[in-house]
Amino acid sequence: MSDSKTFPEDEPVLFQSRIFNVIERKQIGRTGGMLVRQVVKHPGAVGIVPILPDGRVLLINQYRVTFQQNIFEIPAGTREIGEDSLTTARRELAEETGYSAGNIELLTSIYTSPGILQEELFLYIAVDLVEGETALEDGERILPAPKSWGEIDRMIDAKEIVDAKTLVGLFLAKRKLGL
Numbered sequence: 001m002s003d004s005k006t007f008p009e010d011e012p013v014l015f016q017s018r019i020f021n022v023i024e025r026k027q028i029g030r031t032g033g034m035l036v037r038q039v040v041k042h043p044g045a046v047g048i049v050p051i052l053p054d055g056r057v058l059l060i061n062q063y064r065v066t067f068q069q070n071i072f073e074i075p076a077g078t079r080e081i082g083e084d085s086l087t088t089a090r091r092e093l094a095e096e097t098g099y100s101a102g103n104i105e106l107l108t109s110i111y112t113s114p115g116i117l118q119e120e121l122f123l124y125i126a127v128d129l130v131e132g133e134t135a136l137e138d139g140e141r142i143l144p145a146p147k148s149w150g151e152i153d154r155m156i157d158a159k160e161i162v163d164a165k166t167l168v169g170l171f172l173a174k175r176k177l178g179l
Contacts, residue, residue, distance in 0.1 A: 014038060019078055042119035046089040047076040047165040049107070049173035050099055050126045056146045057170070058097055058129070059161075063141040072145060072155065073163045074170070076121075085109075085122035093126055095135045096142055102128025107172040112164065123169045125176055149179055 015022040020042045027035045050058040059072050077092035079085060086104065094100050107123040136142060147155065152170060155161045161170070 019043070038116070040117045040119070042078070042117060043081060044079045044085065044119060045076060045112075045121045045165075046079065046085050046092060046124060047074045047121060047169050048089050048093045048101075048104070048124045048126050049074050049169045050093060050097060050101070050129055051173070051177070052129060052146055056148050057152060057173070058099065059145040059147050059152075059166070060096055061143045061145045065139075070141075071163055072147075072161045072166065074166045076165060086124075089122065089124045089126070094132060095137070096140070097144060098132045098134040099126075099129040100132055101126035102130065105176075107169065107176060110165075110168060121165055123165065123172060125169075125173045149174065 011023040011025055013021050013023055020040050023039050023041055025037050025039050027037055029035045052058055058075075060075055061070050061072055063070050075093050075096040077088060077095070079088045083091075086106070089104060090101065093104075104124050104126045107125055109120050109122045111117075112119045112121050134142070152161065156167065156170075161167060
């Protein structure tokens with residue numbers, strides 16, 4: 001996986017939004033017939049696992065209109081057009097938590113829902129954090145939620161952490177830290 005993918009630009013756009021497009025893509029089936037698929041083209045995103053100086057993870061508790069409830073997540077956000085994932089990670093960490101990272105390292109990248117969504121999400125771990133001011137967008141309702149690894153394990157078992165990027169990011173960060 002890489003930070004930049006190119007796909008044909010001549011695919012019909014069925015729906016266009018500020019962040020993503022829905023396009024039509026053709027595929028030849030096993031029997032040789034032409035199949036038509038709808039694909040959500042997304043510029044990509046990042047998720048960051050911020051580790052506070054005391055070893056706790058700085059989760060956020062964010063209202064998600066999709067589910068009409070608050071959920072615990074790692075800070076995350078969408079890449080701007082032409083923006084590399086590291087720049088996005090540094091920007092989103094600062095915007096959502098107020099912290100900047102002295103050291104930020106790529107853990108991996110994942111495809112979030114490859115059956116319909118062309119989104120690559122880059123997961124980072126951030127350490128040597130320096131506190132600053134948040135810069136929340138108008139629709140963002142985010143509260144900081146620092147958690148110990150023991151609290152995180154309990155929250156996962158209790159299904160209080162259900163976001164896929166957060167679960168993968170926490171798993172990889174815990175492994176990276178040797179915990």
